[in-house]
Amino acid sequence: MPARPKITVVGAGNVGASVAQYAVEKNLGDVVLVDVVEGIPQGKALDLAQAGPIHGYDARLVGSNGYDETADSDIVVITAGLARKPGMTRDDLLFKNAEIVGSVVDQVVARSRNAILILVTNPLDAMVQLAWKKSGFPPQRVVGMAGILDSARFRTFIAWELGVSVENVHAFVLGGHGDTMVPLPRYSTVAGIPITELLPPARIAELVKRTASGGAEIVGLLKSGSAYYAPAASTVEMVEAILRDKKKILPCAAYLDGQYGVRGLYVGVPVKLGRAGVEQVIEITLTPEEQAAFDRSAAAVRELVTTLKL
Numbered sequence: 001m002p003a004r005p006k007i008t009v010v011g012a013g014n015v016g017a018s019v020a021q022y023a024v025e026k027n028l029g030d031v032v033l034v035d036v037v038e039g040i041p042q043g044k045a046l047d048l049a050q051a052g053p054i055h056g057y058d059a060r061l062v063g064s065n066g067y068d069e070t071a072d073s074d075i076v077v078i079t080a081g082l083a084r085k086p087g088m089t090r091d092d093l094l095f096k097n098a099e100i101v102g103s104v105v106d107q108v109v110a111r112s113r114n115a116i117l118i119l120v121t122n123p124l125d126a127m128v129q130l131a132w133k134k135s136g137f138p139p140q141r142v143v144g145m146a147g148i149l150d151s152a153r154f155r156t157f158i159a160w161e162l163g164v165s166v167e168n169v170h171a172f173v174l175g176g177h178g179d180t181m182v183p184l185p186r187y188s189t190v191a192g193i194p195i196t197e198l199l200p201p202a203r204i205a206e207l208v209k210r211t212a213s214g215g216a217e218i219v220g221l222l223k224s225g226s227a228y229y230a231p232a233a234s235t236v237e238m239v240e241a242i243l244r245d246k247k248k249i250l251p252c253a254a255y256l257d258g259q260y261g262v263r264g265l266y267v268g269v270p271v272k273l274g275r276a277g278v279e280q281v282i283e284i285t286l287t288p289e290e291q292a293a294f295d296r297s298a299a300a301v302r303e304l305v306t307t308l309k310l
């Protein structure tokens, strides 16, 4: 029997712990949880292991404050950092989280030279760019989670609006993870029918607006933290697509080398995710307005990356 895949999750907070939970519930592999806070990763790992007999998983779960246990990971999910507080933008987090993510990447890559890194920490697009630079990994093996979450939010709102199953709804969101994200109604469908055929433009605009501020809506409700169930589920969809070599087309923050007119920058686009990581960036034709919105979003990401001198 080959060994189970090894998934490291750095940051055992709200998102990290839920990633660990969903990953073992889906039998994706063994999980190492790492955090700076003493006892938290160990306690959560032990607690999750004890849910195994009930859920029927045999995954090994280990918690640690160090990185030795992470050696030879297949996938490393990085959620370490600070989450947004009410009134804070994702960009306020920039410098603090850059410091945290930079040190985490150093520790991780020293022990897992062949891993695929999935970044979750905000501001997402800039953190992926930083992780890619720091790791020295090819861009195929460094990818960020955001578009799946943004499109899951859009899908939820569309399904509610039309009273149909969420399974029938596919949505398309491009661009950076932030206020400039670009939901594409033309490519968002219900059982294959574009929503532009099903809903009036004004109503679509409202759903788009709620999607773009979907994270802030939850921060406003929770007050003491930001969303984590849907972010973790989105991350685990990426982990599964990679480990099971599904070649799944998913919107992720990926390195662009000329696609969509952008070079040398991580931005959210549809990609094919498989065992090699980002196996292809899928390019679709945009209208001039969509391209302009995408350009604005990429410019906002570029600004952060320049601020960080990456």
Ligand code: TXD
Residues within 6 Å of the ligand: 010, 011, 012, 013, 014, 015, 016, 034, 035, 036, 037, 079, 080, 081, 082, 083, 084, 093, 097, 100, 103, 104, 119, 120, 121, 122, 123, 124, 145, 146, 149, 177, 225, 226, 227, 228, 231
């Ligand atoms: O779409 C997306 N990409 C996102 C991003 C969706 C949701 C959350 N998003 C961002 O993920 C959020 O803005 C944060 O930057 C991260 C993690 O969010 P989470 O809600 O999990 O935050 P927590 O609960 O505060 O957990 C962060 C953990 C916490 O336990 C800290 O002790 C730990 O990170 N931490 C560290 N771990 C390891 N190493 C270092 N240096 C470190 N510093 C803090």
